[in-house]
Amino acid sequence: MLDRYRAGIEVLAVSLLYDHPPDEVHNAFRDVASAQEDKLRTINLANVFAVEKINQAKGEAAAMTEAALAFKEQRITGAQAGADAFALRLEAYQRAPALTKFRLQLETLEDVLPGMRKFVRPGAGDVKDIDIWLLQPIGSGQSK
Secondary structure: OOOOOOOOOOOOOOOOOOOOOOOOOOOHHHHHHHHHHHHHHHHHHHHHHHHHHHHHHHHHHHHHHHHHHHHHHHHHHHHHHHHHHHHHHHHHHHHHHHHHHHHHHHHHHHOOOOOEEEEEEEEEOOOOEEEEEEOOOOOOOOOO
């Protein structure tokens, strides 16, 4: 403005000696500053909360991924074990079909009737002729 008026004065620096608002509006200025600080504090808390939730979600996702991979490996290992067991049973069956059938029948009885006392006695004839007696477990309290 001084150059426009050609005042011949050059301003090198300006220094404010008193920059406080008038007493009538001082409380309003303080409220505005407090509100701005509250706003920044709320934004910072929200950012911290967001970062925590994101990190928690990433951790849960990683745990779920690891659990899924472990389950996959468990299923593959179980399937391979089942296939290996079947191959061994097939090999045993090819060597001795009657004995393998008898053994599989006994294993099936054990699986189907767990806890029952079983007495197996060869029959009068061949291996495939057997007598099976099933008894109540000891201490079951039932007698027939």
